[in-house]
Amino acid sequence: xxxxxxxxxxxxxxxxxxxxxxxxxxxxxxxxxxxxxxxxxxxxxxxxxxxxxxxxxxxxxxxxxxxxxxxxxxxxxxxxxxxxxxxxxxxxxxxxxxxxxxxxxxxxxxxxxxxxxxxxxxxxxxxxxxxxxxxxxxxxxxxxxxxxxxxxxxxxxxxxxxxxxxxxxxxxxxxxxxxxxxxxxxxxxxxxxxxxxxxxxxxxxxxxxxxxxxxxxxxxxxxxxxxxxxxxxxxxxxxxxxxxxxxxxxxxxxxxxxxxxxxxxxxxxxxxxxxxxxxxxxxxx
Amino acid sequence: xxxxxxxxxxxxxxxxxxxxxxxxxxxxxxxxxxxxxxxxxxxxxxxxxxxxxxxxxxxxxxxxxxxxxxxxxxxxxxxxxxxxxxxxxxxxxxxxxxxxxxxxxxxxxxxxxxxxxx
Numbered sequence: 001x002x003x004x005x006x007x008x009x010x011x012x013x014x015x016x017x018x019x020x021x022x023x024x025x026x027x028x029x030x031x032x033x034x035x036x037x038x039x040x041x042x043x044x045x046x047x048x049x050x051x052x053x054x055x056x057x058x059x060x061x062x063x064x065x066x067x068x069x070x071x072x073x074x075x076x077x078x079x080x081x082x083x084x085x086x087x088x089x090x091x092x093x094x095x096x097x098x099x100x101x102x103x104x105x106x107x108x109x110x111x112x113x114x115x116x117x118x119x120x121x122x123x124x125x126x127x128x129x130x131x132x133x134x135x136x137x138x139x140x141x142x143x144x145x146x147x148x149x150x151x152x153x154x155x156x157x158x159x160x161x162x163x164x165x166x167x168x169x170x171x172x173x174x175x176x177x178x179x180x181x182x183x184x185x186x187x188x189x190x191x192x193x194x195x196x197x198x199x200x201x202x203x204x205x206x207x208x209x210x211x212x213x214x215x216x217x218x219x220x221x222x223x224x225x226x227x228x229x230x231x232x233x234x235x236x237x238x239x240x241x242x243x244x245x246x247x248x249x250x251x252x253x254x255x256x257x258x259x260x261x262x263x264x265x266x267x268x269x270x271x272x273x274x275x276x277x278x279x280x281x282x283x284x285x
Numbered sequence: 286x287x288x289x290x291x292x293x294x295x296x297x298x299x300x301x302x303x304x305x306x307x308x309x310x311x312x313x314x315x316x317x318x319x320x321x322x323x324x325x326x327x328x329x330x331x332x333x334x335x336x337x338x339x340x341x342x343x344x345x346x347x348x349x350x351x352x353x354x355x356x357x358x359x360x361x362x363x364x365x366x367x368x369x370x371x372x373x374x375x376x377x378x379x380x381x382x383x384x385x386x387x388x389x390x391x392x393x394x395x396x397x398x399x400x401x402x403x
Contacts, residue, residue, distance in 0.1 A: 040343065110343075118344040119352055122292040178296055178367060226367075270362055273295050278365055 003045040003100065006038070014039055018103045023134040029124040029174070032132060033117060040110045042103070050100040057097045060090040105136040108169060111259040112186075119266060123176050130174040139167040139190055139212075139257060157195040165190040181221040184265060189213045190257070214252045214260040220272045221245045227276040235272070246272045288316035290329060294353050297366045308332055321347055
């Protein structure tokens, strides 16, 4: 199936999500996954096709420029028609390339959100809504820029500019089948470093490097009559009459913009359960 | 008879659905929701997950069962098992509280005697 066929099969809400690059939904887990899986399929195909279209578009520009110059010199109806055809093909390739860029959503969606929700699907109470907020736009979107350093020199680079971005791209809460309430959020802090140098041939070369810190925050509110809870290392445990609440955070650092691995969040939540045991009454039930 | 599948990842719990057929591999009784369509509904998801011939789709139930098996094996995570499945408002403890009341009132009858003793 082509990306266009898959995109056409999406409903209006799904197309709107791709246009807005944002999800703010409150619905049962199975409905949420049914909404999201076709988007992931579309994004997978669009990612693959975009690379092909991008290369073809670049090649078409070169061929068209050279071809048009040559054909106009040759002249005649055939030469003119062929030149027009080359221009039309290049415009079509460019149109599809930019359209696919427009519907592209963050890889966090396919490589983090969907696996996490799929793994926890049977832990989440199917009759209660999951509240999910996702920002699937680029992490280095201008709206997420927090600060930009003044240019400075470092080593061979005569101009270095550091830009800091903050991207709180996911927050969710859900009621689990054991009556616990789970909520989590994911926030990326990104440093974009643009370094410019002049090489021995006098050309200016600019490199852009990213480093990212992902903060994962989890709060799990568990029933006292179901669980005896001990706090995992570096977690905060509070309790009221009926519930124990565990808050735990983790930071994951990486040298690229690649999505954080789902395992980081799954481990964090599983650690809370590792430190919980069923109350005697529940275990004996 | 209920389905013998164990649902969940963080905690495991029983499935309340009625049995549709037995898994052709492990023989456990399963409901239709816990039989893998990729196997023509002949194998449960646990068996399908360990069978390399069964193809998974992106983040489908075979994938999530494979992930679960792998996670439990590599991390040593042991999920808590509870047989409780409920709507969320009343749980087993609430149900048990009625037993306590009955026992208390019957004990009251014994300890305090009755009209006959006065």
